[in-house]
Amino acid sequence: MHASVKNVALALAFAGLSSAQTFSKCNPVKGDKCTPNPAFGAKDTLDLKAAAKIDDIEGFFEVDGGIKYDPKYEQLSFDGANGMKMSIFEEKHAPTLYSHDFLFFGHVEVELRAAPGAGIITSVVLQSDTLDEIDWEWIGNEPDHVQTNVFFQGIENYNFGGDHPISNAMSEFHTYAIDWTPEKIVWSINGQVVREHLxxxxxxxxxxxxxxxxTWVGGKGDPNGEAKGRIEWAGGLAQWDQAPFNAYYRRIQVIDYAGGYDAATKYEYTNTEGTWESIKVTGGKKVGFPGEHPPTKNNQEILESSSEIESATSTAAPTTTVTKVKVSTTAAPKTSSEVSSAIETEASSEISSELPSETESSSIAVRTATTTVVSTTPSASASAAAAEDEEDVPAGAASLQRGGLLLGAALFAGALML
Structure with a gap:
């Protein structure tokens, strides 16, 4: 089924569902007084092939207690050269990890092998407190396709999903990337651009x-009831005699463009607009338009990976199917030419008195923060989906419920067109 058809079907199926199910602990657009977001501030790499236990990733990710202390099933484990394994054994399982830090525009790469199986969804999501989202998502019985989506402030809009060809998504590792600036979002697979969004x-x-x-279960519930649209999108009901369903993650890299600042330590909303110009950046100084000069924060090397990062060997076709719909829900961000003079004026004087911390726990065995910044050219992408019940739906999963191609990943067991 093509992406446009899926969008229509899911729009009809979920139009009545509330976007309030999308998870955000604090939403500034709604008037909430929120704690500033801690910033990545530079480049951060997590080599999951070198991880051996949950403690090795907790400096980068928040790991839900339901995953850590499940007395019966090992939903999160480590498999040497295959990296970190996230497993689904039962319908209620939705193992999800959340980064401690935030990026304010940037470049994200994830090398992964998606979980196979009808009804099983693997997702990579960028989501903000205001429910802005940029997604990759994989349906377990569609090894030759990957989906992308975007959402703005949690607004229900089902017309910005993309469907992209890929080979052997469930049996081979690929590197999926998102490159995000105020001027465009670019998704790429193994270094080949598959989509841009303006x-x-x-x-x-x-x-x-x-x-x-x-990973989470989209194929559950009554196929003749309210869950029908979601189940169809997810490729049918999950087949539990084939469990467990495993997704593998080998490498994650984040380069925070930090809103055009150097050495950012945190991001704070100054009003309820939810625009990038309204974000106050603490730490360092303004050095340019976001993405023009990637941060050069002097980070302490936390650990050198014991093994060299492997690059994906297969490539993806640089074509895509995207439904184009123009809407007018928000003003477009300013371009680099519109803000360049302001940046030149402010760069010499705008220096924060708050300096970034350069210390990290020495127990983080696979995470490396460096001063070397890679090219801002996108190199891959990935997205997420939604489940039926809020108590076992990943945080961004309501994007599926509100439009077709899922967004997200947030709650675990209570917890992506131009």
Whole structure:
């Protein structure tokens, strides 16, 4: 089924569902007084092939207690050269990880092998407190396709999903990337661009985002009832005689463009607009337009990986199917030419008195923060989906419920067109 058909079907199926099910602990657009988001501030790499236990990733990700202390099933484990394994054994399982830090525009790469199986969804999501989202998502019985989506401030809009060809998504590792600036969002697979999305659409994520990765069950519930649309989108009901369903993650890299600042330590909303210009950046100084000069924060090397990162060997076709719909839900962010003179004026004087911390726990055995910044050219992408019940739906999962191609990944067991 093509992406446009899926969008229509899911729009009809979920139009009555509330976007309030999308998870955000604190939403500034709704008037909430929120704690500033801690910033990545530079480049951070997690080599999951070198991880051996949950403690090794907790400096990067928040790990839910339901995953850590499940007395019966090992939902999160480590498999040497295959990296970190996230497993689904039962319908209620939705193992999801959330980064401690946020990026304010940036470049994200995830090398993974998605979980196979009808009804099983693997997702990589960037989501903000205001419910801005940029997604990759994989349906377990569609090994030759991957989906992308965007959402702005949690607004129900089902017209910005993309469907992209990929080979052997469930049996081979690929590197999926998102490159995000105020001027465009670019998704790529193994270094080949598959989609671009512009602010002129009126639906453009632009507030600091947290990285969320996980797997969840879309194929559950009554196929003749309210869950029908979601089940069809997810490829049918999950087949539990084939469990467990495993997704593998080998490497994650985040480069925070930090809103055009150097050495950012945190991001704070100054009003309820939810625009990138309204975000106050603490730490360092303004050095340019976001993405023009990637941060050069002097980070302490936390650990050198014991093994060299492997690059994906297969490539993806640089074509895509995207339904184009123009809406006008928000003003487009300013371009680099519109803000360049302001940056030149402010760069010499705008220096924060708050300096970033350069210390990290020495127990983080696979995470490396460096001063070397890679090219801002996108290199891959990935997204997320939604489940039926809020108590076992990943945080961004309501994006599926509100439009077709899922967004997210947030709650675990109570917890992506131009």
């Amino acid at each position: 602010p002129s659409t009126g639906v453009f994520p632009q507030t600091p985002c947290q990285l969320r990765i996980g």
